[in-house]
Amino acid sequence: MKKESRVIHQPSVDLPEGNESLIGPVYRSVKFSFPSIRAAMTPEARQEGFDYSRDANPTTRQLEKLCAELQDRDDAICVSTGMAAIWLALIGNLNAGDRIVFFVESYRPTRTMVRERLPHFGIEHTMLSIHDHDAMAETFAREDTKLLVFEAPTNPMLQVPDLDAILELARANGVTTVLDNTFGGLHNHGDYPVDLFAHSLTKYASGHGDVMGGVVVGDKQRIASLKPWAVNMGATLDSDTAYLILRGLRTYFLRFERHCESALRIAEYLQGRPEVERVFYPALESDPGHALASRQMNGCGGVLSFTLACGREQAWAFVDALELFATVSSVGSTESLVAPVKLYFGRDLSEAEADSAGITDGTVRLSVGLEHTEDLIADLEQAFADTFG
Ligand SMILES: Cc1ncc(COP(=O)(O)O)c(C=O)c1O
Incomplete structure (x- = not known):
């Protein structure tokens, strides 16, 4: 079955005989009973059955199965947010004394995790550029380097990593790879040997900006080794939220395609504006990441960034002048959003680090929603007129 059909005809989860939810459907029940202790102790009951919703829940399990299938792997664990998913993938694979590699181009909370939180657990880090393969080769070769966390494309500057090159370097050195694929989407990059x-299911997967969730997807063995961490951390995704995400996924492909079409039209429009120095969107032929994105991805998503030829005050005035784009930091929902990049995503970076990531005071990120593209372009047009005259 094609994935476009699979999101409508979703995998079913059958409860073993006698294993009933105490409160019925959407399996909201926290507890699931068996007729006897012996029945609860059978290998089938222990492997496939349900007991307590922090460990597993049939509705959440259905979402895990669907995410695994969309991402071309055989298992997954859902958690409460995208950040919890990244935490789980990292903390379940690192020990004190290990080194993690990440990129200056990464999502700010991930940088914060690696630079400010993981050191509390004795985990060292090296920050590189996503395009510096020589530095990666050198750092991956260190005995203590154990894990790489990265994004494709990156948030907020839409940089496209060379997956063949980076994954090959990581594999050659036994480095575990964790790809935050939130911007790529569940249907992208599954054919690459990412571990x-x-x-973040908060974004395109649920799609309507009304729920939060996260998932880690991988092969059975890796997910099995993460499972006790997830259960013990308690970052569980509840069944109502899982249901809403399953509902959102029914229209995932339609929405993603529309986000991509509108983002490309807006990127082309912005390229023609005299106030815009540069547009960052890999679906644009002029984007340095275009060739890689065309090879690696099926659709570049609804997020793009651009640099206005002005300072901070004028850039903020432009953002404030937009009426249809709400000023907030999320992406991938029905409504369009805007954020000044340095303030929202770069305030932990030094000037040199921001420069190397291509972020200036005039850089703005758009998350293009599902409104009519002409309305969005008209809104940008009036904001340009209002701010630049
Ligand atoms: C690339 C990326 N990763 C992770 C997250 C975190 O997701 P959540 O807000 O669901 O924790 C976000 C949120 O914007 C994101 O853009």
Whole structure:
């Protein structure tokens, strides 16, 4: 069955005989009973049955199965947010004394995790550029380097990593790879030998900006080794939220395609504006990441960034002048969003680090929603007129 059909005809989860939810459907029940202790102790009951919803829940399990299938792997664990998914993938694979590699281009909370939180557990780090393969080769070769966490494309500057080159370097050195594939989407990059995918289901998967969730996807063995961590951390995704994400996924492909079409039209429009120095969107032929994105991805998503030829005050005035784009930091929902990049995503970076990531005071990120593209372009047009005259 094609994935476009699979999101409508979703995998079913059958409860073993006698294993009933105490509160019925959408399996909201926290507890699931068996007729006897012996029945609860059978290998089948222990492997496939349900007991307590922090460990497993049939509705959440259905979402895990669907995410695994969409991402071309055989298992997954859902958690409460995208950040919890990244935490789970990292903390379940690192020990004190290990080194993690990440990129200056990464999502700010991930940088914060690696630079400010993981050191509390004795985990060292090296920050590189996503395009510096020589530095990667050198750092991956260190005995203590154990894990790489990265994004494709990156948030907020839409940089496209060379997956063949980076994954080959990592594999050659036994480095575990964790790809935060939130911007790529569940249907992208599954054919690359990434060890674990992390996603914020808050974005394109649920799609309507009304729930939060996260998932780690990988092969059975890796997910099995993460499972006790997830259960003990308690970052469980509840069944109502899982249901809403399953519902959102029914229209995932339609929405993603529309996000991509509108983002490309807006990127082309912005390229023609005299106030815009540069547009960052890999679906544009002029984008340095275009060739890689065309090879690696099926659709570049609804997020793009651009640099206005002005300072901070004028850039903020432009953002404030937009009426249809709400000023907030999320992406991938029905409504369009805007954020000044340095303030929202770069305030932990030094000037040199921001420069190397291509972020200036005039850089703005758009998450293009599902409104009519002409309305969005008209809104940008009036904001340009209002701010630049
Ligand atoms: C690339 C990326 N990873 C992870 C996250 C975190 O997701 P959540 O807000 O669901 O924790 C986000 C949120 O914007 C994101 O853009």
